Amino acid sequence: MKNFFLVAFVVFSAIGFNAQTKNQIKFTAKIANRNSDTLVIRGANNFTQVIPINKKEIFAATFEAPKGFYMFTDGKESSNLYLKPNSEVNLTMDAKQFDETIVYKGKGVDESNFLAQHALKDEKFQNEAFSKETAEFAALLEAKKKSDIESVDKGNYDPEFKTALKNSFEQFNQYAAQSYESVSKANKLKGKPSPGFDYENFKGGKTKLSDLKGKYVYIDLWATWCGPCRTEIPFLQKIEEKYHGKNIEFVSVSIDKEKDHEKWKKFVADKNLGGVQLFADKDWESAFVTSYGVTGIPRFILIDPNGNILESDASRPSSPELQTQLDTLLK
Known part of the structure; x- marks a missing residue:
């Protein structure tokens, strides 16, 4: 991912999942302009699922995984998804427009589609809001938090997913505010003599x-x-x-x-x-x-x-x- 405000990452890092309950997952992916012949899905408690491409140029695997947040990577970029019991996940995307083209179809994929779209929303916020003055940035950040909560509430999502995302929004705000201060400080340095070492x-x-x-x-x-x-x-x-x-x-x-x-x-x-x-x-x-x-x-x-x-x-x-x-x- 290009943006560093990936809410799912905050959630994934913070709550993990119930490793005692495993559920069968069917996963396929069709990726145009792929960066690799292997996909890797990672989760909490050192969960790793390697998925090689097959002769039909499809990434396909059936595996057991606890319900929760995961990250998949093609070795160059990565994105997040949410796996539920007996999910049947069909991913399509173009690796040249990695974040913008992710679409999940199948069974139990609503949460994963939310994460993909939310990542784009976060990146757009990063690109637009960080150029604003402090007061306007704070107002935009608070408005985003309210909008995020409303978007989760109105969706037909897994209750644990909703709870985790809402908990992450506060962390997001804190991290965004800290990052804004850091970026502002960095921008003020342009054109000036660099500190030495x-x-x-x-x-x-x-x-x-x-x-x-x-x-x-x-x-x-x-x-x-x-x-x-x-x-x-x-x-x-x-x-x-x-x-x-x-x-x-x-x-x-x-x-x-x-x-x-x-x-x-x-x-x-x-x-x-x-x-x-x-x-x-x-x-x-x-x-x-x-x-x-x-x-x-x-x-x-x-x-x-x-x-x-x-x-x-x-x-x-x-x-x-x-x-x-x-x-x-x-x-």
């Missing part, structure tokens, strides 16, 4: 941001424990390869805790990570990290050759927008 380099010694002056600098704030961070690594490696020899440095700053220092070194070596690999001095509390108001990772930052901030919350390596921007800057 002086961090341990995997190859030895230390590296300062000022050492890279004269080049564009694309910074990846990440950690070995961060799943979305690891997902971006193959895309970052391709970006590094494409712009090798150009006037740009790719810098990855790990905010792993000190106790995981050796884990970081092993990860960098085992994955043969390129670019400049650095280890922050105080993980989340490192001055460089807090100066950018970072509340979640991965976080990407783009700095110009003069050391000024071009993008305090830059596009991810997996986003086509990043290559478009770099092509313009480095032509």
